[in-house]
Amino acid sequence: GSSTIYRSSTTAPVNIAVIKYWGKRDTALNLPTNSSLSVTLSQKSLRTHTTASCSESYSGPDSLILNGDKEDIQSSKRTQACLKHLRSLRQQLEAKDTSLPKLSKLTLRLVSANNFPTAAGLASSAAGFAALVRAIADLYELPQSPQELSLIARQGSGSACRSLMGGYVAWRAGTKEDGSDSLAEEVASVSHWPQMRALILVVSAEKKGVPSTAGMQTTVETSTLSPARFKDIVPKRMQDIEKAIQERDFETFARITMQDSNSFHAICLDSWPPIHYLNDVSRAAMNAVETANRKAGKLIAAYTFDAGPNAVIYYLEENAHKVAGVIKNILPWTSGWEGEFGEAIPPNEFGS
Ligand code: PMV
Known part of the structure; x- marks a missing residue:
């Protein structure tokens, strides 16, 4: 019925780069001037928890509450780019299977919280955008792999693409103008070097x-x-x-x-x-x-x-x-x- 609320929650970890991303060759798409590499940290200590929901009973624009405060996502081009991309993938699913509920047409509500100080300069945007993309991808039941989702998270915050994978993760700068080869890749799993x-x-x-x-x-x-x-x-x-x-x-x-x-x-x-x-x-x-x-x-x-x-x-x-x-x-x-x-x-x- 129209009051059904579809909901999905997830958490995403922080990553800390050992080869730094610093420089964009395209600011709109967040394409980097160089590749980078990071270690994904345990979610036990630092993580973002995000719940995405949508419903016909929701009205108005999409919204995000971060650590209890309403964020202005309407004027955030980065967030809008992520939402647009995820919606279009959902639309493709709905076009293929017309029995699916038309979630792509519904208002999204996002509620996000960090278990560490957001302002502390501890890569909160990486965990934040990774969790946002993952939560919506789960809500929309998208079949995309973590690597494909990393392309979307990258548009939110460059370093976020590396938080969709665990262990030792490279972000390949890529050479294409549309950014389709600028994505994250697991170089080694945690179990390879767990110490x-x-x-x-x-x-x-x-x-x-x-x-x-x-x-x-x-x-x-x-x-x-x-x-x-x-x-x-x-x-x-x-x-x-x-x-x-x-x-x-x-x-x-x-x-x-x-x-x-x-x-x-x-x-x-x-x-x-x-x-x-x-x-x-x-x-x-x-x-x-x-x-x-x-x-x-x-x-x-x-x-x-x-x-x-x-x-x-x-x-x-x-x-x-x-x-x-x-x-x-x-x-x-x-x-x-x-x-x-x-x-x-x-x-x-x-x-x-
Ligand atoms: O993802 P951004 O735009 O917050 O940039 C992160 C930049 C550094 O943290 C300094 C380096 C990196 O690779 O994470």
């Missing part, structure tokens, strides 16, 4: 200074160093880090992870006006990782930073105590911290 851990140090829970889209444009247009990064440096690192993952070679993985984070922040600083995401506490975290590595006589930990000052530190489970020990020493509790330490979280297989 990987990530420690998140919340240096500041404040909203990031320069939003990623604006920052990327400034970098693409003004950084003198970025052309070399896009053309030669990142393609080589993608190859090398994929090999390191295949061979479970943590030292190479760690070196490339730190080099690529520094390369990303270097092109930010080389932009005009310059973009600063790291602060003194971030630099203290880098110093702590370097100290842990020096003490161990080999690389046992790797730092990486996104568009904000928070540190993510990758290490293997067997070195958990050594890494935590040094970090506690160098970065003791201060009241300015959001939390003393992030939780150690293993990577997660999607859906588990």
Whole structure:
């Protein structure tokens, strides 16, 4: 009947890149200047939960409530692009099988919540758009694979395409103008290298200074160093880090992870006006990782930073105590911290 409410809920994990996406060759489609690679983190610690529903009894435009607040999705081109794409796939199903309810014609209501501070610069948009796309795809009973859905999530937020898969995930930049080959691909599953851990140090829970889209444009247009990064440096690192993952070679993985984070922040600083995401506490975290590595006589930990000052530190489970020990020493509790330490979280297989 007309009061039927169709509903579907899902959760999506956060991913943290070790080869960074920073630069768009097409801003409308979110096509990147370079490929990137990330580790998907456990949903036990960080995740977005989203419920999508539709009904003939709903009226008005589609809506999204995020952490209890109504979001303006009508003026969000990115969200609209995702909804349009998902609706058209549902329409194709309805055209093929006329007995299906015409869900594509109904108002959508989305309710989404993060179990971590949205403003903390912890890649909330990645989990957010991945969960949004997944929830609607489930509601519409779409047959598309996670890889096909990654194309849609990419249009919401570039990094979101990597949150549709678990383990070690590459986002292939692609070369096509329509973006049909710019999608995520699982490079290795969690079970291939399950000892990987990530420690998140919340240096500041404040909203990031320069939003990623604006920052990327400034970098693409003004950084003198970025052309070399896009053309030669990142393609080589993608190859090398994929090999390191295949061979479970943590030292190479760690070196490339730190080099690529520094390369990303270097092109930010080389932009005009310059973009600063790291602060003194971030630099203290880098110093702590370097100290842990020096003490161990080999690389046992790797730092990486996104568009904000928070540190993510990758290490293997067997070195958990050594890494935590040094970090506690160098970065003791201060009241300015959001939390003393992030939780150690293993990577997660999607859906588990
Ligand atoms: O997906 P966006 O537009 O929020 O950009 C993410 C950019 C970085 O987090 C800095 C790097 C990355 O690859 O995730």
